Amino acid sequence: MLRCTISYFIDNEPAGAMRRTGRIVRRSGRVLAAAWMCALAATAVCPAGAQVPFAIRQIADGDYAHFGRIALTSSENLGDIANLGIVIGRDAAAVIDTGGSVAVGEAALAALRQVTGKPLRYVINTHEHPDHLFGNAAFALPGVTFVGHANLPASIREHGPFYLHSFRDLLGADEIARVRLIPPAVLVTDTMELDLGGRTLLLTAWHQAAHTDCDLTVLDEQTHTLFAGDLVFLDHVPVIDGSLKGWLDVLPRLAAMNAERVVPGHGLWVAPWPAALDDERRYLLAIQADARRLIASGTPLADAVPHIGESERTRWRLFDDYNPRNATAAFSELEWE
Ligand SMILES: [Zn+2]
Numbered sequence: 001m002l003r004c005t006i007s008y009f010i011d012n013e014p015a016g017a018m019r020r021t022g023r024i025v026r027r028s029g030r031v032l033a034a035a036w037m038c039a040l041a042a043t044a045v046c047p048a049g050a051q052v053p054f055a056i057r058q059i060a061d062g063d064y065a066h067f068g069r070i071a072l073t074s075s076e077n078l079g080d081i082a083n084l085g086i087v088i089g090r091d092a093a094a095v096i097d098t099g100g101s102v103a104v105g106e107a108a109l110a111a112l113r114q115v116t117g118k119p120l121r122y123v124i125n126t127h128e129h130p131d132h133l134f135g136n137a138a139f140a141l142p143g144v145t146f147v148g149h150a151n152l153p154a155s156i157r158e159h160g161p162f163y164l165h166s167f168r169d170l171l172g173a174d175e176i177a178r179v180r181l182i183p184p185a186v187l188v189t190d191t192m193e194l195d196l197g198g199r200t201l202l203l204t205a206w207h208q209a210a211h212t213d214c215d216l217t218v219l220d221e222q223t224h225t226l227f228a229g230d231l232v233f234l235d236h237v238p239v240i241d242g243s244l245k246g247w248l249d250v251l252p253r254l255a256a257m258n259a260e261r262v263v264p265g266h267g268l269w270v271a272p273w274p275a276a277l278d279d280e281r282r283y284l285l286a287i288q289a290d291a292r293r294l295i296a297s298g299t300p301l302a303d304a305v306p307h308i309g310e311s312e313r314t315r316w317r318l319f320d321d322y323n324p325r326n327a328t329a330a331f332s333e334l335e336w337e
Contacts, residue, residue: 054080054107056115059270060223062088062199064115065263066099066108070236070317073100073131073170080104082131083263085227086112087220089196092121096218096227097265098135101171102178105135122147122194124203125184126229126265127212128155129241130163134171137180147194148184149205149214156183188216198222206231206254208246211239211265215250219259226259226273234267237316238280240287240326244333248284251277283312291330301331 056066064086073079079100086108087094093116098105112120123139125148126132133156136146160181168176186192188205202219209215211230218227230239231247231254240247255274262276287309294304308327313319 054104054111056084056086056108056111058115059263060220060225060261063220063223063225064088064111065227065270066111067268068099068131068266070266070268072318072321073167075170075172075175078103078175079131079134079167079171081266082129082230083265083267084108085218085263086115087196087199087201087218087227088116088118089199091118091197093118094122094124094194094196094201094218095120095139096124097126097132097229098123098139100131100134101175102135102137103175105138108135109138120144121196122201124148124194124201124216124218125152126216126218126227127214128152128159129212129230130167132229132265133182134163134167134179136182137178140180140182145186146182146184147186147188147192147203149216150187150189151205151214152216153183153187155212155214156181204257206250208249209242210247210250212242215242217254217257219257221258224258224260224273226257226262228254228262228264230265232262232264232267232271232276233280234264234269234271234276235317236266237312237319237322238283238326239322240284240329244284244288244291244326244330245337248281248288251281251284279315283309283316286312287326287330288334291327291334295331295335301328301335304331 056064059065066084068081068083069077071077071081073081081100082097084099085096093112095112099108123144123146164176164179188203190205192203194201194203200221202221204217206215215229215231217229217231255277259273261270262273263270290308294307305324305327308330309323
């Protein structure tokens, strides 16, 4: 089913509000941007027959995003918990991340086919986490090249079997059986430009380790739209699976990118750049300061963890699901500095 409407959105408006069509939505009295918004409905279907609605929105000329739920992976949501991007150039299209299951990947491919007949040339994976690449198999098609950080193949080799095992109960055996861990064929060591015809994507492989040790961002240089993967979290508490200090080191360089808006890896809205980084930076600095203080006072790890990041509790969703893990990671990383 295709439903296309004219609408207006505000750069920092939650997706829920963006769905309102046919009128201007104002926030803080400022309309920051107006654009065509195309709400495209498709459905992800898993082998067991469950169906998950899937929608993409046009966020700039030639740029589309799908906003996954702010949730943990389940058989009910089929791993549709991460944001995906589609960029369409004059000659070809690219997809940025493929979702947390093959069913989500198939829905994303169906949505892509609804908005363009141009060939899909690139699938870009922003990092190793299952909610961003378990859908890769849906895109293993002639003429499609997978692209990722130079560290991504090793990360998939090292952690892939664990991801398949640990997500079996969450997604269900039938859905897991469809997943193929497809490593990138084109590796980005520093930066790389991909040409879609009249539209260049600037890919940046980040160092140090930050969210993970294989974080890649994609900047549409025509519209200045940044697809940040999980280097940017909004509303969903950030997840540290690489390095706290590395992430804080990356942030100023990331902020300097020539972007106007960002699609975060998690979070239900397109946000202005670089203000989108403010909440995440504050959270990471709070974690760092708390951990350092408790380490300096000789507090053991187990006693310290409940107090690390506690001031951030009310500011984030899924806080209790991830903050204890972040606190543990931060304490362990900072303990020997
Ligand atoms: Zn991630």
